[in-house]
Amino acid sequence: MQGIKLIRRPYAHINGAPKDFPSTTAIFNCTGPGSYHLGGVEDHKLYPSSGQVVLVAEPKIPIPRMYIRSRKRVDPNTTYVFPRPLGGGIILDGCQQDGNWDGEVDLEFAEDIKKRCCALCSEIGRGGSSGY
Ligand SMILES: Cc1cc2nc3c(=O)[nH]c(=O)nc-3n(C[C@H](O)[C@H](O)[C@H](O)COP(=O)(O)OP(=O)(O)OC[C@H]3O[C@@H](n4cnc5c(N)ncnc54)[C@H](O)[C@@H]3O)c2cc1C
Known part of the structure; x- marks a missing residue:
């Protein structure tokens, strides 16, 4: 993927990524079952x-x-x-x-x-x- 840098990193809170990368303009949450525990999301309607x-x-x-x-x-x-x-x-x-x-x-x-x-x-x- 041209010009795109992929970084793999665990986050405890959805706000973690914009803190690390202040120029962030959009966040897509694709954490699957991880959304159950992800701070700021904590989707407890979700089940694996x-x-x-x-x-x-x-x-x-x-x-x-x-x-x-x-x-x-x-x-x-x-x-x-x-x-x-x-x-x-x-x-x-x-x-x-x-x-x-x-x-x-x-x-x-x-x-x-x-x-x-x-x-x-x-x-x-x-x-x-x-x-x-
Ligand atoms: C029995 C079964 C059979 C299936 N068969 C098929 C099939 O034949 N074909 C098909 O297309 N699909 C199939 N699926 C569905 C498919 O597996 C899922 O739809 C797909 O894996 C979802 O991908 P995803 O990237 O949305 O989520 P996931 O694959 O769950 O990826 C989520 C990612 O987020 C990361 N993550 C989670 N929390 C955090 C966090 N706090 N910080 C950083 N990273 C985090 C995880 O490490 C993971 O890498 C099947 C599912 C099941 C249960």
């Missing part, structure tokens, strides 16, 4: 919607399409298999857990994702530790 994906290597014969199974538009157990282009592996998902603030990876849940994705798309294997 947590997701987790697993990236696996592509099988020898690439998968030609994507698969998705969802009982409704927003489903905590939505399952999908998305092949990435240029041999970039396959994304397995997933979940959508409203209200979950925990940013840690849940390895047990990752196994559940793999099991569901294998049931949906047999081309990726049978699941389990030796099934990929």
Whole structure:
């Protein structure tokens, strides 16, 4: 981006950036769930919607399409298999857990994702530790 300097910095308050950069004329708040705690914003109507994906290597014969199974538009157990282009592996998902603030990876849940994705798309294997 020509002429634009990107700076990554945590702020406790929305007024922190203009204090650091007095020539600031506009602020766009794009902090996502961070707006819950960001001073001067503290949007407590906001809640997180947590997701987790697993990236696996592509099988020898690439998968030609994507698969998705969802009982409704927003489903905590939505399952999908998305092949990435240029041999970039396959994304397995997933979940959508409203209200979950925990940013840690849940390895047990990752196994559940793999099991569901294998049931949906047999081309990726049978699941389990030796099934990929
Ligand atoms: C289960 C699930 C599946 C999804 N699937 C898709 C999909 O397939 N395709 C799609 O397009 N979207 C998808 N989304 C939505 C997508 O993930 C979000 O819309 C997107 O990440 C929002 O981007 P953002 O930049 O607005 O916010 P975020 O990605 O939340 O970025 C906010 C940034 O602000 C920073 N920040 C927060 N607080 C502060 C602070 N006080 N000071 C400084 N920095 C701060 C954070 O560090 C972070 O870098 C999915 C979401 C879920 C939950």
